[in-house]
Amino acid sequence: MTVRAFRLSPGLKVASGLFLVVWSVIAAFPLVWTALMSFRLPLDALSSDPMAVILGPVTLARAGGVSVVDLVAVAVAAIAAWWLPARHGAAGARLLAVGGMEPLGWVLAALLYAVALGIVGLLVLPPLVGLVETIVGVLPLVGGLAPPVVGFTGEHYEAVWIARGFHKEFVNSITLTVGVVVVSLSVGTLAGYGLARARTPIAFWILVTALIFRALPHSVLVAGYLPPFLNSHEILQPLWEMPVLGPVLGLFSDTAPTLYGQPWAVVLVLVAINQPFTIWMLRSFFLSVPTELDEAARVDGCSQFGAFWRVIVPVMWPGVITTGLFSFLLAYNDYLVTSLLLDQANKTMVPAISQFLGSDNTTTDQIQAVAAAVSVTAPLFLLVMVFQRQIVSGLTLGAVKG
Amino acid sequence: MKTRTLLWFVAPSVALMLVFIALPLASVFWQSFFVTRTLFQEVTVESCQPGFLTQTCTTELRSQPILRDGKPVTERVFVGWENYRLVMRPDALVAAFSPGGGGWADVRQIDFWRALRFTLTFTLVTLPLVIGLGLVIALALNTAIASLRGPIIFVSLLPFIITPVVGALSIRWLFIGDGILTAALRWLTGENVIMFAQGWTIEVLLLTYRVWHVAPFAFIVFYAALQTVNQDTLESAVVDGASRFERLRYVILPHLAPFMVFVALIHLMDAYRVFDEIVGFSAQAHHISLQWLTYSLLMPDGSGSRAIGRASASSMLTMIGIVALLIPLLVRTWRDHHQKG
Structure with missing residues (x-):
């Protein structure tokens, strides 16, 4: 469409071009x-x-x-x-x-x-x-x-990578992140789909509660985790001594575990923290998937879950990938939760950087910290390069369908 | 979908949220009224030093932690509002404003009020800046040549996806020692401004960092929304003789309003829990946020004990704050929902 009045005056054009250049540089x-x-x-x-x-x-x-x-x-x-x-x-x-x-x-x-x-x-x-x-x-x-x-x-x-053992922290970070993404998406898609198709007030209340949970500062939750995590051995031991449940749990570990410092416990914590955001986003996505699809499957005799599994799962991947990217960012970028709940052996990359800063600051130490920081950023850079479109659509998903 | 089926679908998610969000919240509330103390006992210790003819012996009364199985024995004591009192220090508040007190300067000596002041300033000042900058970038990009839009969006996404601690560090390193921006500032102002030496410059940097970090998010949302502006309305505005500014004011901005509410909601939540940039800038000597206050109480101190009780009290106060900030927006969402329903 070319309405002459829509065209920019030369001055405005130059100004907006300059502004974009300045912003890109910044x-x-x-x-x-x-x-x-x-x-x-x-x-x-x-x-x-x-x-x-x-x-x-x-x-x-x-x-x-x-x-x-x-x-x-x-x-x-x-x-x-x-x-x-x-x-x-x-x-x-x-x-x-x-x-x-x-x-x-x-x-x-x-x-x-x-x-x-x-x-x-x-x-x-x-x-x-x-x-x-x-x-x-x-x-x-x-x-x-x-x-x-x-x-x-x-x-x-x-x-950084060889002498100071950053490769271990890299592996820890990646394990944690992959764990969070996988668990978060498997749990979140089910809930997101259910909430998108439900018409009861319960769905509304779950969503509003999730919104309030999303607003909670993470340190509030960690204050609740720390004491039970540190003492979980004493708290959980009675379960291990129960007649039927005890032997079953004994298959996983001989005594009750201390959750503090356990990566899988932190995975669950991060999944839960991320869950409100995940279900909101996936719900928005599932709203854009036509209801006729699963209704047709239901008419053909599928159960609700069967319809979800056979008809919705094959078409849901764009939304799932987008949501997964944001779960990835949350887990990968986290400092607060991992630095409070993980011990030295399972430390992830981001808290490890601040250790570089704390050590007796020679100029070489400083540049090593810079190198560590760049190493943390490199995977994110690749991520944007490959998934730019998905990230953009994810940012707008919440806004458009909210 | 039947309610029963819905419950099956959401069960794993809701269970996770109950166990890892609702339960911790309840326990934080409970913990905030207790103090965990290590039990000490008085022990008479006789220490002797060899001397000439006789030993010199001294007995002294020492208090040391009672150990059981190699661990110090602790007890949990109900203390009522004591933790809240220790965090908020009402006595010091009264003293500050009674005659002879130092007024606001004294209030700022108390960690909680200092953190609250900074967190609120941070949240409320960055909010309009983020929305404004995001809007301007979106409007400018909308007029740019199509082939340039992809690369500009790519570059804009970088500040948004970068690890916040690392992002803050990368800005700090521009100022470190005689870094490039310190040199640039000296050249511009003719004075030696050291950005990490005094409170207000650090505060400016903290705010600037957050605007840099979040503006891309606002920009992407607004840019996507601009693509859905009704072109017919715009054209009729042109026919009616509306200037560019009037079209912006009466057609485009009203269309963007709900998206601004969305960005504001997300930004309020995220800015209120400001934490990572304080770590990245090592700004805690000058400015701390509510979340940082809780964090520092949770970290083990010199003797390895954590102030769980006080951390819980500060957590509860933090939570009350965010709920109060969000109520206006939540009420609005609630009303919208009911009008639609």
Whole structure:
């Protein structure tokens, strides 16, 4: 539609364009800058001269750097990494959808993509670029492109991941997050579907209560968990000594467990905290699935659960993936609950970063903390790259159907 | 769907919420009237030092925790409103406002009132900023070239999905030591402003951080809503001679109003539990929030004991606060529901 009055005056156009540029810079700058800092030696990274952080002269002199050829290679690889999933991601997911399970296809495709990215980035690209560098170096005119020009060091990442054991915390984080997403979605889809199809006042009251629960600060709940979690051995022991139940429970553990520090207990806690949000969001999604679908299945003789299982489950995956992304973010980003309820052995990544800050702050420690922070952010960055559309639709889902 | 079937569908979810939300709430309420004390006993200890001819012996009365099976024995005592009194300090409040007291300056020395002041300021100041910034970005993006919209949305999502503690840290690192923004500020103002040295600059940074973090959410919601503005209404407004501003004021904003209520509701809930940025900025010396207060009471202190009773009292007070803030919005939702039903 082209109504002339809808067109912007040149002044307004420039102003809104400029504003968008400024906003994009503000949105990305802290992240880009910390990523740069993590690859520089402390003298460069903490310098007040921005060019020192960008070019890293000290790093170049002491720890080596990257050449123009390397930079071009990385840029090409980054563009390819961006373009491939955008262009062929959906086709790949369909190809991998074993037995018509589209979400499985998406998850497999994302995993495969991450692994492929790791292999290409760490194993294939370096020797290939090295080869190109040697060739370019001996050529007459372009020889200047081969020697390193920008300082670069991976030593902080090495120190964080290997020497300081960040890989353990990474595994803890991923285990916890996957647990939360899986349990939260299995419980939440059932409830979300039920609430979307129910017409009794009970459904309304459950939703309102869930809304109030969503508003509760998490520390309020943790204050309730801590004493029973710390003393759960004493509290639960009578159950283990009961005549019939005792032996059954004994199959799982010999004595009553102390819940404090147990990852699976924290999974349940995070699932419960996340449940109000999950059922609201999934309910909104199921409202947009036509009732005729399950009614037809009911007419054909399915039970309500049968209708859900045979007819709704195959079409619910877009909503489930979107909700799952938000459960992922909640569990992965959590600091408060995990730092209070998990012990040292099961610590996750985010609380671990604050430990880096607490240790006797040499400048190297600081840059190692930066590297740890960037390591935490990298998976999230990939997540947005792959699932941008789902995240956007998730943000609007609650608003449109609320 | 029959009520019975509904109950089967929601049973696992409701059970989880009952056990892990409702039950803890009830127990927090209960705990807030008790104090758990470690029992001490007076022990006479005779310690002797070898000396010339005779030993020098001293006996002293020491109190030490009673141990049973290697663990200190504790007892739970009902203390009534004592925990609430310790958190809210009404005596200090009265003293602050009686003649000779220090007024508000004294009130700010008490952790609870300091936290309440900061949490409320934080929530109510960021709210309009988030909605305003989100709206402006959405309107600007709506006029941008279509091919640029995807990348801009991608970049905008970054502050929103980033781990809050890490996001706060990444901003803090821009100021660390002689960081780039500290240098930029010196160049701009000609003075040496150290952002993490005094209370008000930290408060500005805390607010700025949250606006940066949440504006993308508001922006995405508003941008999606802008796509559903009725084009016929807009065109008739043009025919009637409405200027761009009038179209915004009388057509677009009324259409966005329910979405603003939604964003406001979510933002109130989230901003009220401000916590992560205080950790990220290590701002606790200057500003603490209600959630941080409870957190710090729950963390084991030097002797390894946790102030569960006081933490529970502060939790209950925190909860009363958020319910009070939400009542207007909840009543509105309730009325909407009944009009529809």
